[in-house]
Amino acid sequence: MTRTTDQTKMYAPERSQSDADLGFATRAIHFGYDPVGFSNAVQPPVFLTSTYGFESVAANEAAAALGGKLYAREYNPTTEILEKRLANLEGAEAGLVVASGMAAFGTLILSLLSQGDELIVHKTLYANTLAMVEQAVPRFGIKVVAVDLSEPNNLDGAITDRTRLVFFETPVNPLSRILDIAEIAERAHARGVKIAVDSTFASPALQRPLEHGADIVIHSLTKYINGHGDALGGAVLGDAKTLHTLHETGLRYITGAALSPMSAFMILRGLKTLTIRMERHSATALTVAQALEVHPAVAWASYPFLDSHPDQAIARKQMSKGSGMLAFGLHAGFEGARRMMDRLNLITRAVSLGDADSLIYHPASLTRARKSIRKDAHLADGVGEDLMRLSVGLEDAEDLIVDLRQALDVLR
C-alpha cells in the first residue's frame, strides 16, 4: 500500500501513517494493492492467464527455484492481493485462497494430517464439513474424535499423543452457539496441539480468532466476505510456515482447488464494504431476534448477543458484534417450520448465508430429502427438527419483521 511516485500524490497526498496505523475498514479497502504497479488502476486488474512466459530457460529455472510463479494454479496476481489483504485483516502472517470453503478445509486437513494422526472436532459442524470428517477423512487412516467443546475441559481427555489439530466453528453453524477460542487454545497448546477455527459466521470484521490464541483461521469467502451471493471462495490464514506447506503441497498437487481470478476480484470488491455490512447485518439481526423471541409462536431463538443466549458472555469477549446469523424454532416444530417458511414473501428460502438478501433454511427438511440419495444423511448433533437458520440480510429490519410476523401469526 506504500505509494512511491510523485504521480500518486494526485490521489494519495502526503500520508504520514504507516499501514499498521490504519484502521480495519481502511485496510479492507486498500491493503496489499498498489495502483502504481498497475497503470494507476484504482481497482485491481483481473489476470486471466493460465501460465507465465519467461525470457530464458535460466529465468524460468530461477522462478521455479523460488517456489514457482510459473502457472496459475500456484500463482495469480489478483488472488495474491486477496491473500495478502485477508491475512492482514486476520492478523496472520500469510494466507491462501482456494475455490470454496470446503476446498479450504480439505486443503488444510489433507496437507497437515497423515495416516495414524488424530483430528479433534467440535460435535456440531456445517453439514458438509461433518460429512467430510465422518465419511472421507477416516478413509485416509486419520481418526476423527468429536468432542463437545462448549466444555473446553472435555479436550483434556480427548487429546492423545497422536492428536494433530483441534477444529471448530464459532459461531457454530447452524446453532449460533459460541465456543471459547482462548480457553480451547490454551488447553490445546498446553498439550502441543494447534487449533484451527472456522470463523465464517463472524468474518474478520467482528472476530479475529488469532488474537484469541488460534493458530489457523479458515473462511468460506462465499459468505460474508464476498457478501453478495455471486461467487464461491475459501481461505486459510495463519503462520507463514504452515501456509507455505498449504500452498506448495495442498493447493499445488493435493487438491488443486485454485480460486478463479474473476472470483478473487469479486471477493476483493465485496471485502471493501465488509465493515459497514457487518455493522448493519448485526444491528438488524439483533432487532429481528428480539422480535422473534417474544412472538407467541416461537419456542426459542438463538442469537449470540441476545440476553437469553447461554454463551453471550463469551460472544461479547471475542466478537465485537453478533453478526447476521440466528436460529429459531417454533412450538409447532417440524411441520410448523415448513408452514411458516412457505408463507414468507420477502425472505428467500435458500441455503447459504451472508448475502445482502435475507435467506432462510430448514436443515431437517433438506436432510430428510437428501436421505433418498444418501442413506447416511443426518442432522448435526444438537440440531433439532424444528430449527430454522436465518441469515439476516441488509433489508430494512421492519420489512423483515413484518414478513416473519405475517408468516408466524397463522401458527399462534
Ligand code: PLP
Ligand atoms: N464453513 C461454514 C461455517 C459454512 O457455513 C460453509 C458453507 O455453508 C462452509 C464452511 C463451506 O463453504 P463453501 O460453501 O464456500 O464451500
